[in-house]
Amino acid sequence: MLNRDRVPPLWLFAQAALVAAAWCFTDMETGPGAGVSTQPNGDRFKIEGRAIVPGIKTQDWVSAARVLVEGEEYVGFLRTDGSFAVNDVPSGSYVVEIITPNYRFEPVRVDITTKGKMRARLVNYIKPSEVIRQPYPLQIRASGPQSYFMKRETWGWTDFLMNPMVMMMVLPLLIIVLLPKVVNTNDPEMRKEIEQSMNMLSPNPELPDVSELVTKFFSGSKGSSKAGGSSKGTRPAVKRR
């Protein structure tokens, strides 16, 4: 019984909505389709258009949206189908914006002549006279959700490893650890060879520091070779525990 009661209103509404939608539609076509919007009150005109948020139902966003013409000088609201009309606007040049907290719309400049001829163009504040035509009645498509938040810096191992400071520390360490393994420094012949090649690199006898440094380096590397060798020792140590 309840159902029977409820059906007619719903159906009625659907009809009403259809009629309303049709009305909006016809109005839009008769109005500025030709570029002229005539209104009863002589020098006052109507800015019309439609706003679209791709992928989102209009019901979900129109209640928070407004159409602002030149700041808050003229205000319009969106219909449930996303179309809008701002009434009572005198001739002039205006920036029309759709304002919603969650979606971003690009503003459009609308010029209205004293006779009511309309045109829409891109907003360019630096060259206000430049004309790049936009469709009129306005078709404004949201360019995406508003991004209010900055990305937080996340911490990951890769970030840590790719850090230049870390790379600068890790690479020499690797060389220190691995080089003695590749080259057997305990072999005296090898050592001589290296020393010779180093001396070749710095033939100036007044700078013996380099060879000294090299020897120092290798004597130091002995210590580190111990550390490197310690990796072998780890296993028994662990086993012992």
Place this chain on the structure above:
Amino acid sequence: MAKLILLCLNFMILRSAVEAVFEDQVGKFDCFDTHAQSSKKVLLATESNVFAALNTRTGDLFWRHVDKTGPEGNIDALLQHGQGDFVVTVELTELLVALLKAGNSLNCLCLLDAVLVVGNGRLLRSWEINVGGLNWEIVLDSGSETVDYQAVYSDGNGEVYAMGVVPHSHIAIVVYSVEDGEIIKQVSVEAPWLSNIQTSCTVIGPGMLTCMDPASVSLFMLDLHLESEMTQIPLQTLGLEVTPGFHPVLVSTQPNPAQQPLSEFLLQLGPEQYLLLQLSNGQIVTLRDFKPAMLASFATAGEKTVAAVMSPKNKTACSINLFNAETGRRLLDTTLIYNLDPNGGKPEKLYVQAFLKKDDSVGYRVMVQTEDHALAFLQQPGRVVWTREEALSDVVTMEMVDLPLTGTQAELEGEFGKKADGLMSMVMKRLSSQLILLQAWIAHLWKLFYDARKPRSQVKNEVTIENLSRDEFNLQKMMVMVTAAGKLFGIDSKTGSILWKHYLDNVPSNAAFKLMVQRTTAHFPHPPQCTLLIKDKDTGLATLHVFNPIFGKKSHITPPALPQPILQSLLLPLMDQDYAKVLLLVDDQYKDLSTELIWEVVIPTEVQKIVSIKGKRPNEHVHSQGRVMGDRSVLYKYLNPNLLAVVTESTDLHQERSFIGILLIDGVTGRIIHEAVQRKARGPVHVVHSENWVVYEYWSTKSRRNEFSVIELYEGMELYNSTVFSSLDRPHAPQVLQQSYIFPSSISTMEATLTEKGITSRHLLIGLPSGGILSLPKMFLDPRRPEIVTEQSREENLIPYAPELIIRTEWFINYNQTVSRVRGIYTAPSGLESTCLVVAYGLDIYQTRVYPSKQFDVLKDDYDYMLISSVLFALFFATMISKRLAEVKLLNRAWR
């Protein structure tokens, strides 16, 4: 007639972080509840041109639409047109509220429209209530004359009657089709005595437009369907008497928009007298006389229509009863007690939502609107479901006051404050205060431990006046707000809860308010003290209200009566012996103090007029005296504390000849330090004056865009007298640098951030019409921004000049929580140098913290404690292990 505004506000106070507004912080700071969509809605249309739908269960907003300010956005009438078996009430009063009940819960998705008349009767709008979107909007055609459309009526046959009046001439009636808004017919009826339909007319019974004419004390009736002439019925013929000087008011009801209104109606004859009347066969019959009755209104549930009458019970409470509308009989068990708020105003309007109970009797809830713009929603027998402080949507001025120290902290302070009286007693005092601290600490620990055992939901940290105390970094403050309705509020800045409220009756409707903090909480044991100067704009007569900003209580100090109009008021930096700053009031008699003209700058009024004068804020600190240039030399700032920025606008508003001017005048000597003129520009001009700079924003008529301009003043490479600044001894004129930028939006208001020591860099906080609060670094408004980048400018970190300033949505400090119609932004320093507290107020109130130079003195809240501690532990263990390994290795080698 009591003037009423119902302002709708989305009252939210939230804290969040700027500069690093990260999405995961949103939930952290918000105190937002989402409620399941309920079918019960209250529709509000307000005098500040807002139309909104409220949830009757919680009082929260479903949606809200803000029209433009001024008469063109005014909502003149509201009509509900719906399909389905639910009740619709139409009330054409100054506050238009329709309480509607959507039948049973199965009908939740009922489809409803509301029709609004907007903008002095120019526009007719139809709203889809569930979505909050527009169905259609049309411009009402008034023909040659200007008809003021004030009322809408529909009897459900698909026609809407828009009724307008040409004052003292005739009534114009236009009939529209509800479905598509097309005009069906237009009529006009002579009514030379009528000036306003809304206040004097209503529709009764079978389309009878009934009007009250207080001059001839008679009723006029017109059948809308026949459109004949109006018939006059003097009230005396009905045996009724009107209280002298009272404008009688008619109230009718239309239970169902698909049917005509009832033939019963209410007539208010005096401030405390209502009559229930019935129109039958053209005759008016009295059904019941309610006396005393403060308020009365109709409500319908199912087929039954009732009249709710509020009558005084005692001094602190009123009782509401229901009466059968058709007979005037009182219904049993329908009494509801409404307790009057001692800090609130008198009830002013009554709205009733009636429903049928299971046993077919009538139950109801009421919404009471009081003089102080508060709404309370009650149910039987007197439980308050929710209240809304709508006065907060019209905050005029505010101050932030530091919270007092706790008792123990104050005790410690007291120790240092008193004079020393011997070594021994000092030691004892110190020991006792330490003991108190220890005691407090143990109590705190105990509380923590005790709370930790309880489930999280039960732990309530409610802030009340009793447990208010300053936090470690002075981030929590008391916001003292003064509203246009004359109601004062004390709000805790951390939670946004109202801690105290105080309604000042007898505040004139056109009052100007000035709130001054005479004594802060720093002077224990003297209580903090605020003074509110309330001045009637027309007469200039003023009253003072002195109160304690923490508790809201009126001070025992009786302010002097001010019989003379006040010309000027000023809070002097001098303090009296009780540490209260001295308030200077200048009236037109100059009796006790005489004033003397020191200097005069003549600004020709026929060419330009002064719009605003801005000095620097007295609590502003500048940390660095100059700027280090690229070549390591120092450019010293011109820091004149007496400098005033005077903004003028041209009287000629033609777009070719209009200009705005800015004069920088030394307040002590009257010397004009600098003068700048912006040609082909007009206001409104927004100015911020701080440190050594002035930033102003104006509209460029030539290029049709908003522009920012910044002026900075420098002493030069050498400081004349670095120890003290004297306006009388500054022989060199400062160097002036200026630069302008394009701003891609108009602005509503502008303010600069403020910090404790002035070390932190500055940001400009800009309220935009879109509802966003933009935090723009002052770095972008720097007249030294170079056009060509050089080594030196790079050294100085100057951003290369670009003509257009960019609005980045990441700079919005309130993300998607928009603040509609921002009226002002208040900034206050906190105890942390990096942090500035910001309150933006308009229709909404938004409180947050901003960190212009990021949080350099606090660990970030995403600080990775886990990482740091795990690295430390890892290193510790690594050393332990390697030590052990080295030992093993040494041992092995020794064996070798």
